[in-house]
Amino acid sequence: ATPTALLVGTGRGAQLGILIKGPQILESTRRVDTIVLDKTGTVTTGRMTLVAAVPVAGVDEKELLTLAGAAETGSEHPIAQAIVSGARDRVGALPAPESFASTDGLGVQALIEGRVVLVGRPRWLTEQWAITLPSELRAALAVVEGQGRTAVAVAWDGKARGIVAVSDVVKNTSAAAIAEFRRLGLRPVLLTGDNETVAASVAAEVGITDVRAGVLPAEKAEIIRALQGEGRVVAMVGDGVNDAVALATADLGIAMGTGTDVAIEASDLTLVRSDLIAAADAIRLSRRTLATIK
Numbered sequence: 001a002t003p004t005a006l007l008v009g010t011g012r013g014a015q016l017g018i019l020i021k022g023p024q025i026l027e028s029t030r031r032v033d034t035i036v037l038d039k040t041g042t043v044t045t046g047r048m049t050l051v052a053a054v055p056v057a058g059v060d061e062k063e064l065l066t067l068a069g070a071a072e073t074g075s076e077h078p079i080a081q082a083i084v085s086g087a088r089d090r091v092g093a094l095p096a097p098e099s100f101a102s103t104d105g106l107g108v109q110a111l112i113e114g115r116v117v118l119v120g121r122p123r124w125l126t127e128q129w130a131i132t133l134p135s136e137l138r139a140a141l142a143v144v145e146g147q148g149r150t151a152v153a154v155a156w157d158g159k160a161r162g163i164v165a166v167s168d169v170v171k172n173t174s175a176a177a178i179a180e181f182r183r184l185g186l187r188p189v190l191l192t193g194d195n196e197t198v199a200a201s202v203a204a205e206v207g208i209t210d211v212r213a214g215v216l217p218a219e220k221a222e223i224i225r226a227l228q229g230e231g232r233v234v235a236m237v238g239d240g241v242n243d244a245v246a247l248a249t250a251d252l253g254i255a256m257g258t259g260t261d262v263a264i265e266a267s268d269l270t271l272v273r274s275d276l277i278a279a280a281d282a283i284r285l286s287r288r289t290l291a292t293i294k
């Protein structure tokens with residue numbers, strides 16, 4: 001490939017809303033045979049809304065939302081933003097946490113009005129904090145997850161106090177883009193830290209059968225390496241802080257323009273419109289560009 005032809009491809013990429021870090025990137029795009037897609041913010045809009053709050057007996061919904069909302073004010077995760085704005089709509093101003101810490105891909109902890117509040121993956125609360133969910137909450141969790149929603153558990157002072165559910169919608173271009181990936185000979189894989197039920201419902205909606213759910217941020221990169229170990233050439237599309245290492249590990253890292261700075265920095269391409277159709281355009285463009293210069 002001559003540098004001039006590659007630069008022409010790069011210019012055409014810009015017209016299609018694809019920012020390419022350097023002309024040499026197009027070369028690696030050509031051999032890609034697998035496309036790994038992050039769920040939240042990539043296949044879905046990531047603009048989540050609060051849809052349910054289920055407290056245990058003895059706790060009222062207002063208290064549950066106040067403490068969960070306050071604990072999430074320090075987090076930029078789409079789940080956190082949904083809980084904070086949903087809680088403010090329902091209960092008004094939220095108290096400021098006295099201290100805050102978050103664990104990527106798992107949840108947050110905060111000190112609020114003297115109470116240690118945890119909000120996160122139910123398994124994280126159980127495995128890390130030895131907080132078990134009573135059967136009423138496990139039942140509520142199964143119901144909301146069965147509806148394809150993401151639920152997080154809320155605890156304070158060492159006890160589970162409720163669950164909060166958020167919902168996200170699949171982008172209207174995702175199913176068409178995935179069909180296009182298949183036409184280009186790429187095998188799509190859905191990769192998410194979210195639970196299996198939610199992942200399966202999104203995958204079914206967009207036509208993906210290979211689903212890896214409940215994955216921790218550090219495991220995302222391991223999955224990419226395992227696919228490479230099988231001889232596959234892997235593109236990864238993502239948007240979050242939790243996707244950065246996987247994006248850098250992939251043969252071709254593609255960031256959503258709406259994604260976090262770390263995801264964009266770790267990637268080779270950025271999709272200005274945050275639309276997966278542009279990822280298919282990028283792969284087609286590079287193949288065409290390289291074919292004409294053979």
Ligand code: ADP
Nearest residue numbers: 040075077080105106107119120121192193194
């Ligand atoms: P994804 O791979 O879909 O982008 P993440 O790895 O960011 O998801 O998060 C995985 C899971 O970790 C979420 O579904 C949620 O259960 C939990 N989690 C992550 N961040 C938070 C947060 N700020 N508050 C509550 N739960 C969180």
Ligand code: MG
Nearest residue numbers: 038040041240
């Ligand atoms: Mg994401």
